Amino acid sequence: xxxxxxxxxxxxxxxxxxxxxxxxxxxxxxxxxxxxxxxxxxxxxxxxxxxxxxxxxxxxxxxxxxxxxxxxxxxxxxxxxxxxxxxxxxxxxxxxxxxxxxxxxxxxxxxxxxxxxxxxxxxxxxxxxxxxxxxxxxxxxxxxxxxxxxxxxxxxxxxxxxxxxxxxxxxxxxxxxxxxxxxxxxxxxxxxxxxxxxxxxxxxxxxxxxxxxxxxxxxxxxxxxxxxxxxxxxxxxxxxxxxxxxxxxxxxxxxx
Ligand SMILES: CCCCCCCCC/C=C/C(=O)SCCNC(=O)CCNC(=O)[C@H](O)C(C)(C)COP(=O)(O)OP(=O)(O)OC[C@H]1O[C@@H](n2cnc3c(N)ncnc32)[C@H](O)[C@@H]1OP(=O)(O)O
Ligand SMILES: NC(=O)C1=CN([C@@H]2O[C@H](COP(=O)(O)OP(=O)(O)OC[C@H]3O[C@@H](n4cnc5c(N)ncnc54)[C@H](OP(=O)(O)O)[C@@H]3O)[C@@H](O)[C@H]2O)C=CC1
Numbered sequence: 001x002x003x004x005x006x007x008x009x010x011x012x013x014x015x016x017x018x019x020x021x022x023x024x025x026x027x028x029x030x031x032x033x034x035x036x037x038x039x040x041x042x043x044x045x046x047x048x049x050x051x052x053x054x055x056x057x058x059x060x061x062x063x064x065x066x067x068x069x070x071x072x073x074x075x076x077x078x079x080x081x082x083x084x085x086x087x088x089x090x091x092x093x094x095x096x097x098x099x100x101x102x103x104x105x106x107x108x109x110x111x112x113x114x115x116x117x118x119x120x121x122x123x124x125x126x127x128x129x130x131x132x133x134x135x136x137x138x139x140x141x142x143x144x145x146x147x148x149x150x151x152x153x154x155x156x157x158x159x160x161x162x163x164x165x166x167x168x169x170x171x172x173x174x175x176x177x178x179x180x181x182x183x184x185x186x187x188x189x190x191x192x193x194x195x196x197x198x199x200x201x202x203x204x205x206x207x208x209x210x211x212x213x214x215x216x217x218x219x220x221x222x223x224x225x226x227x228x229x230x231x232x233x234x235x236x237x238x239x240x241x242x243x244x245x246x247x248x249x250x251x252x253x254x255x256x
Contacts, residue, residue, distance in 0.1 A: 001230045003028035006079040008071065010062055010119055011089035013040025015189030016139060018047070019218035020086050020225045025053025027226060032075040032082075034060040035089060062089050062115030065122075072122040081130050084229055085123040087116040087138040087161065090154070092195045097152035105153045112157035117164060124168070124177055133176025135229045138165055139221075140181045140240065142248035151196075162240060169238030178237040180228045185244025187216040212245025 007024050011017035012033025021031045025048040033044045033055060041057035048055035056078055060071040075082050091111045095104060116138055127134040143151060144158035162181055169179045186192070186206050197203040207215070224243050227233055242248070 001027060001232075002226075005083035006030040006032065006075060006081060007084035007086065007229070008032045008034060008075055008082060008119070008123065009086040009088060010060075010115070011035050012044050012086075013037055013057075015191050016184065016187060016218045016221050017086065017088040018044050019222040020088065021055065022047055022051065022053075023219070023222035023226050024084075024229075025055055026051055027230075029053075029084075030079045031055040032058055032071070032079070034058050034062070034071055036061050062119055063110045065118040068115075068118040068122050071119075072126050076126060081132060082123055082126050083132060083134045085119055085134075085136045086225065086229070087119055087136070089115055090139070092151060092154045092192070094150040094196060095153075096150065100153065108153035109157045109160075112154060113160040113164075116161050120164065120168065120179070124172055124175075127177050128175055134178075136165075136177065136179045137225055137229050138162075138179070138181045139225075140183050142183045142185070142242055142244055144183065144240075146248055146251075165240070166238045173237060178233075180233070180236060180238070181240040182221065182224055182228060183240055183242040183244065184216055184221045185210060185242075185247040187218055187221055189218060209250070210245045210247045211250040212247075214245065216243065216245065 007029050009017050009021045012021040013035040021033050025031050033041045038059045045055045045057050058071050058074045060067045091108045138161045140158040143155040144162045148155050165179045165181050197206045
C-alpha cells in the first residue's frame with residue numbers, strides 16, 4: 001500500500017516516531033526521518049536498512065520554517081516527491097502553569113504547534129505542486145480536549161494541532177490531501193518516561209489512570225498510524241483516532 005510513496009517523519013529518531021518510520025518502511029515506503037540529533041536519525045536509517053527499506057536522515061529543527069522548507073526540498077531532491085507527513089516531534093515536561101516561564105511555554109508551543117504548522121504547510125505546498133494529493137498525520141494526546149494539570153503548554157499546543165488539522169482538512173480536501181490525528185495514551189518511550197514519569201511513584205500514578213492497566217507499546221501506535229495514513233482510511237479526514245487503553249474515558253466516579 002505504501003510502495004513508491006515517500007513519507008517524512010518528524011522526531012523519527014526515537015520512540016513513537018521511530019516505530020512509525022520502521023512500520024512505513026516495512027510497508028514499502030521511502031522514509032525521510034528528521035529531528036535535531038543526527039546520530040538518532042542515523043540509527044533509524046540503519047534499522048530501516050536492516051529490514052530492507054529505503055530511508056534517509058535530514059536533520060532539521062522544526063521550529064525553523066526555512067529549515068523545514070529545505071527538508072521538503074531535500075526529500076523531493078532524493079525521492080522525487082512527497083506523499084505523506086507525520087508530525088510527531090514534540091517537547092514536554094511537567095510544570096504548574098502559574099510557575100511556567102514564557103520561554104518554557106514557548107519551547108513546547110514552538111515545537112508542537114508551530115513546528116507542525118510549518119511542516120504541514122511545506123508538505124501541502126509540495127503536494128499541490130505535484131498534483132498527487134497525500135496524507136498528513138499529527139500525533140497529539142487526549143488532553144487536547146480535556147486538558148491536564150501540569151502540562152498546559154503541551155495540552156494547549158496539541159489542541160492547536162487538532163484545530164489546525166480540522167481546519168486544513170476542509171481547505172485541502174479538494175486537493176486530495178487528508179489530515180488526521182492520533183491520540184495515544186501513555187506509551188513506553190524513553191523521551192516520555194524522562195519528561196513525564198521519571199520515578200517509580202510518578203510511573204505508578206500514570207499507570208493507575210489507565211483502565212487497560214498497561215502502557216502502550218510504540219508499535220501499537222505505529223499500527224494505528226499506518227491505518228490512518230493509508231488508503232484503507234481514504235475517506236477519513238479531519239478526525240482523531242484515540243488509542244489510550246480507555247484512559248480519558250476512565251475518569252469516572254464509579255467503576256473499577
Ligand atoms: C503527566 C501526563 C501523563 C499522562 C498523559 C500521557 C500523554 C502524554 C502526551 C505527550 C507526551 C509527550 O509529548 S512526550 C515527549 C517528550 N520528549 C521530549 O520532551 C523531547 C524533547 N524535549 C526537549 O527538547 C526539552 O525537554 C524542551 C525543554 C521541551 C526543549 O528544549 P530546548 O533546548 O529548546 O529548551 P531549553 O533551553 O532547555 O528550555 C527552554 C525553557 O523551558 C524551561 N524548562 C525546561 N524544562 C523545564 C522543567 N522541567 N520545568 C520547568 N521549566 C523547564 C527552561 O527553564 C527554559 O526556560 P527559561 O529558564 O525561562 O529560559
Ligand atoms: N509517549 C507517550 O506517552 C505519548 C506521546 N505522545 C506524542 O508522541 C510523539 C512522540 O513522543 P515520544 O516518542 O514519546 O517521545 P520522544 O521524546 O522519543 O520523541 C520526540 C521527538 O521529537 C524530536 N524533537 C524534539 N524537538 C524537536 C525539534 N525542535 N525539531 C525536530 N525534532 C524535534 C526529538 O528528537 P531530537 O531531540 O533529536 O530533536 C524526538 O525524536 C510526540 O508528539 C508526543 O507528544 C502522545 C501521547 C502519549
